[in-house]
Amino acid sequence: MIEPSFMHGKVRFDYKTIAQWIAPGSKVLDLGCGDGSLLRYLAETRSARGYGVEIDDANILACIRNSVNVIQSDLESGLSGFESKSFDYVILSQTLQAMKNTESIIGEMIRVGREGIVTFPNFGYWQNRLQILKGHMPVSVNLPYEWYESPNIRLCTTRDFENFCSMHGVNILDRVVMQNGSIVSFLPNLFGTLAVFRFTRSG
Numbered sequence: 001m002i003e004p005s006f007m008h009g010k011v012r013f014d015y016k017t018i019a020q021w022i023a024p025g026s027k028v029l030d031l032g033c034g035d036g037s038l039l040r041y042l043a044e045t046r047s048a049r050g051y052g053v054e055i056d057d058a059n060i061l062a063c064i065r066n067s068v069n070v071i072q073s074d075l076e077s078g079l080s081g082f083e084s085k086s087f088d089y090v091i092l093s094q095t096l097q098a099m100k101n102t103e104s105i106i107g108e109m110i111r112v113g114r115e116g117i118v119t120f121p122n123f124g125y126w127q128n129r130l131q132i133l134k135g136h137m138p139v140s141v142n143l144p145y146e147w148y149e150s151p152n153i154r155l156c157t158t159r160d161f162e163n164f165c166s167m168h169g170v171n172i173l174d175r176v177v178m179q180n181g182s183i184v185s186f187l188p189n190l191f192g193t194l195a196v197f198r199f200t201r202s203g
Helices: 013-021 037-046 057-065 102-112 126-133 158-167
Strands: 027-031 049-054 070-072 087-093 113-121 170-179 194-201
Touching (some): 013 087, 013 113, 013 194, 027 037, 027 102, 037 049, 049 057, 158 170, 158 194
Parallel strands (some): 027 049, 087 113
Antiparallel strands (some): 113 194, 170 194
8 A cells, every 4th residue: 555645744633533434436525725735634544535625824825835725715705606415524623613604604614514523622621721720721732722813703612512413403423532632431531621512403
């Protein structure tokens, strides 16, 4: 087996988990795709094809350099330009916490895709709780911003997201919670820093 060229660089832990859930040859839509590195990784490891959606000009140029198809658009305006079930998977990787309209974007993900995948920093991690007890907002590897400069406006815990899904007709298919790339099975809402969920519409 030839090692994908992308593997010579550092791969984010959530990328590897996402790739395990992507069937070979799938059509993927990556929302808030940044520089396109996830789509490139999925193309090289899973032969996935698809598009990224990004608003930042610099990231658009980076996607082009990464040979990733990208559409410039604001996610807050919705996904009306995409037909229902036009993708196998719709991914929102470490962008959920920056969205204003959480209900809308999750609903659109499972309208446009057969399955949705989200990753987000787990605000319930014990060190975050400890920093709050000390009187200030957490700053960490997964939450690297000070409160006054943070783009994060919808921080949540893994339990919060599970409750959200239960209340909004979203069926969770898989969940992985990790810390430094290792899966956390014992009290994941307390000891995990990063959550990855795969879901679809209930019923």
